[in-house]
Every structure is written in C-alpha cells, then in structure tokens.
C-alpha cells in the first residue's frame with residue numbers, strides 16, 4: 001500500500017534502536033525525509049549507517065529529551081537540516097525502576113516521569129509550530145499496554161504512559177481542523193533492548209536462559225498475549241507508519257494496541 005507520504009519530513013525520537021529504529025526504516029522506505037534522534041551521537045550514527053537512504057534523506061542528531069536546552073538545540077539543527085517537520089513520532093523512553101510502591105523512591109518517580117512524560121512534552125513544545133504550520137501534520141506517541149493495564153511493580157512507567165494517552169486524546173481535539181492528527185500506539189512485550197534487559201534480569205534471578213525467561217514471563221505475566229511470543233519492532237512500526245500517513249486521514253485521538261491481545265478488556 002502506498003502511504004502517500006513521499007517527500008514529507010519526520011522526526012523520530014528514541015530512534016537508535018527498537019521501535020524507533022524500525023519506524024525510521026519504514027518511513028524512509030515510504031520516501032519520507034527522516035531525522036533520527038536519541039541520546040548518543042555515536043550510537044545514532046551507527047544506527048543510521050544500517051539504513052538505506054538517498055542523499056539528504058536521513059539525518060541523525062543527538063538530544064536528551066529530559067533536557068530542555070538539548071531539545072531546543074535539536075530544534076535548531078532540524079530546522080537547519082530539513083526546515084519544518086510534518087511528522088513527529090515520540091519513541092524515547094526508559095523502563096524506570098521495578099518494584100512495589102514502597103520500594104521506589106522519589107528520584108525513581110521523577111526520572112521516569114521526566115523522560116517518559118515530560119520528554120515528549122518538551123519535544124512537542126519545540127516542534128508544535130512546525131506540525132501546525134503546513135495544514136497537514138501527524139503526531140504519534142508511543143504509550144504502552146501499561147497505560148490501561150497497570151502492573152503494580154512498574155507504577156512510574158504506567159503513570160507516565162497513562163499520562164501520554166490522556167494528553168494525546170486531549171490534543172487530538174485542539175488542532176485537527178488545521179490538519180494535525182494525534183494518535184497513540186500501545187505495544188506490549190516487543191523484542192527490543194528494553195525487554196531484553198528485563199528478560200536478562202529475570203533469567204539471572206531464576207538461573208535460566210533468556211528464552212526460558214521469555215516463555216515463563218508470557219505464561220505468568222502476559223497470559224492474554226495469544227500469539228505466545230514477543231512482538232517484533234517492525235510490527236509496531238507498521239502501525240506507526242500507517243498513522244503517520246495520508247491513509248489515516250480520518251484517524252484522530254485513537255489508541256492502537258499492538259499487543260497480540262495483552263490487554264484483558266474489549
């Protein structure tokens with residue numbers, strides 16, 4: 001399917017690995033000019049080198065979404081490189097501390113909310129005028145199954161992701177008539193460095209392999225993931241690319257679950 005977004009310009013945060021990286025790849029394949037951003041310039045450059053892009057189609061600028069001046073510097077570099085963007089995919093995120101409420105201190109809460117909730121707000125504050133200016137814009141936040149199905153051992157993460165859902169739903173009312181559509185994608189248990197780390201921790205605790213940890217996690221913690229496996233980053237990126245496209249012209253304020261059934265509600 002031609003998504004009809006050739007020549008559009010996108011910024012993808014959290015783009016040096018996992019879902020953000022897969023999204024950058026799919027947007028490039030659709031003929032979009034892509035700016036990848038993530039924390040470390042070296043890792044970003046290495047990631048960008050793995051992608052197929054035409055001359056001038058791919059840019060990679062490091063920025064820390066928890067730092068306002070870093071985000072402002074990113075805005076400047078993006079403007080110099082490509083001008084105004086019309087697509088923004090907000091993928092930067094951390095898992096934050098594990099543990100029951102009494103085991104997580106204020107710093108753990110602060111850091112998780114600062115990166116996962118305030119990070120996307122900082123980036124949006126810097127780029128909203130771009131997204132509004134051309135009469136056509138797409139904004140996608142990456143939330144999580146945890147936003148609507150909170151697990152009691154990762155509440156800062158759940159709270160941040162629920163906040164993103166709420167903001168996205170509200171924002172979808174503000175600028176739709178100007179052509180800016182706002183949606184969220186909520187994945188569950190995707191094979192990325194984030195869940196690799198979680199599974200390695202579980203494997204170490206139980207003296208089992210990563211694969212065995214994945215199987216026991218699916219059985220014990222994600223019984224409604226009917227496909228019985230982790231998702232692939234490309235499977236999330238496909239939905240994001242659709243939401244960033246012209247084909248999604250009547251999709252606004254939606255939350256697309258990409259979770260093989262993980263959320264136990266209809």
Ligand code: NAD
Pocket residue numbers: 013014015016017018019020037038039063064065066090091092093094115119142143144145186187188189190191192193194195
């Ligand atoms: P990932 O760790 O591969 O990607 C997250 C990226 O965010 C990393 O490249 C990391 O360097 C970057 N990042 C972290 N802190 C940052 C900061 N302060 N500034 C800029 N970049 C920063 O993991 P992923 O699974 O691809 O995660 C992408 C998004 O998807 C995240 O928002 C995550 O919460 C969300 N998500 C993932 C899953 C999953 O199962 N993997 C499920 C639900 C939601």
